[in-house]
Amino acid sequence: MNEPSGSSTSPIRSQLKSNLGFKIGEIVIIFFAALTLIYSLLPLAGENLVFQQAIVWTANIVMLCLVWISLNIRGEHWSDFGINFGTFSAKQAGTVFLKSLLVFVLAMIAFALGSVIMAPITGIPESADMSNYAYIQDNFPLFLLTLFGVYIVSSFGEEVIYRAFLINRISEMGFSEKWKNRIAVILSAIIFGLIHYEWGPMGMVQTGFMGLVLGYFYLHYDRKIWILVLAHAYMDTILMVQMYLAG
Template sequence: MTDKASNSLLAKLGNQLHKNKLVKAGEILLLFIFTYTFIKLIMPLAGDNPLLIQAVVWTANILMLIYVWIGLKLRGESWKDFGLVFGSISLRSAVKVTLLSLLVFVLAIAGFIIGSVIMANITGIPEGANMSGYDYLKGNIWMLIITLAGVYIVSSFGEEVIYRGFLINRISQIGNDSKKATIIAVILSSIIFGLIHYAWGPMGIVQTGFMGLALGISYIKLKKRLWILVLAHAYMDTILMAQLYMASN
């Protein structure tokens, strides 16, 4: 295939991603089908090694980010369309972003707690999420540092791009960005966000689902300023990892 023909095909695909609702829905489904297939095929190679299992999950998230980036390029868009603006920032703006991120952090924690209460009332057993996959962190400061570095990229940044920036925008666009479509997008993104934490058990799915709902609502109310959510997510990840590190003490 010649470069001209290839460029023409990519342009047509980009146009379909803009206009065709079925193609838009297919883009979302293909992302999760691809990710699910990748994890199913590669995960057995990790065996019971928690580090290798974590590496597979991180790799899957990075591949998802690449997929999302390709979708943006095909549309002629950029990360800015998801609310990610790169560049210098004034001290006043930095303070404002930090304060807003702390507010979102509190709201997300509240959502997490609500999920815990709901599950406790349904099951009658106030059990915590299954976090045994992070046992390698206990008492190991170097693994904590390495894990935090990876988590900030893959979880704090990656999950906000995928489950807020990508999902909410793409699902909303299928409904022509109407108010109803946006509400549905926020709800569906939070459900999917909860389900991808299936390894944490039923409690973890519900907890993260409600946390995702709080983050999704914040994303819309803050006019899609995604960096605020990335920071809030980073605070939660830091606290979680630190707790797991100190669990053996």
């Protein structure tokens, strides 16, 4: 693997690969930057739902950029996360599609299981707060534009951040060989659930369970991220169609 030139990054690169504090700091910086951006700009959006959603999307894009920067500092590439942009044969594409359907079904079952577990605690399943997407109701052009953005920021972006990035980085933190991947999947799922705090306690548990399934299959399918991206896209499509028809 060819490492980027520039001796100035070498000490940081070495620390990121060997120092636990630097590894934790790498994760904290990426999430802190996104949260700071969101909570600094959201008050400026007022009641403008489009502006509010644009801020959240921008924060996710900033996180992707920071992940890319950290990869470069480490002398790594997107392919180290299982993100390959090459062409697929028809057979490979068909295999990816079928596996993505399996992941989608099992992730939805896990999501429903979260409802079953939380119902005795929170009562009848509460509706997730999806008011930020109310602007697409009965507006087909905005629906298509939003769906395209969701595919990039959520379907692709969240799988890169919460599966590829988090699982790979957490697994490098010195846990035993036997437990490191399990711990990484569990912690990434917990974080994935927590970032859906606007969906309430049940929503966080539901998405956390869904994250467990997605994280498991990320490792089970040898980090082939496109399988998860497609599975996530199916879920996002269903959600966006429901929001569009809600009007």
